[in-house]
Amino acid sequence: MNRVQFLFKADRLTEGDSSLSEATSLLQECSSRSPAVFGDSLAKCLLLKPVLFPALVDDSASVCDLAREAREVANDPRLQDMALRLIEEHCEPESA
Numbered sequence: 001m002n003r004v005q006f007l008f009k010a011d012r013l014t015e016g017d018s019s020l021s022e023a024t025s026l027l028q029e030c031s032s033r034s035p036a037v038f039g040d041s042l043a044k045c046l047l048l049k050p051v052l053f054p055a056l057v058d059d060s061a062s063v064c065d066l067a068r069e070a071r072e073v074a075n076d077p078r079l080q081d082m083a084l085r086l087i088e089e090h091c092e093p094e095s096a
Contacts, residue, residue, distance in 0.1 A: 017056055020049060031073055043074035047082055050090075064091035
């Protein structure tokens with residue numbers, strides 16, 4: 001994650017986006033096996049792009065997908081709250 005943040009701060013957005021996608025994929029696999037250990041790390045990766053670099057997110061639907069997955073996997077209530085704020089701001093209410 002530090003590498004990703006460094007690349008974004010260095011204005012190497014394409015490289016940063018690629019590294020973030022790679023880290024997210026790896027953490028999704030790890031989190032599916034051990035959610036208590038990897039859930040918060042995955043949630044941070046999922047929230048990093050829409051929170052810190054919203055210009056790199058294609059549309060509100062993408063933000064919704066990322067935020068919903070982050071909320072689902074996060075164990076830390078602060079991460080869940082951050083995801084919920086994004087959901088409330090960018091997503092259509094889900095039908096029952």
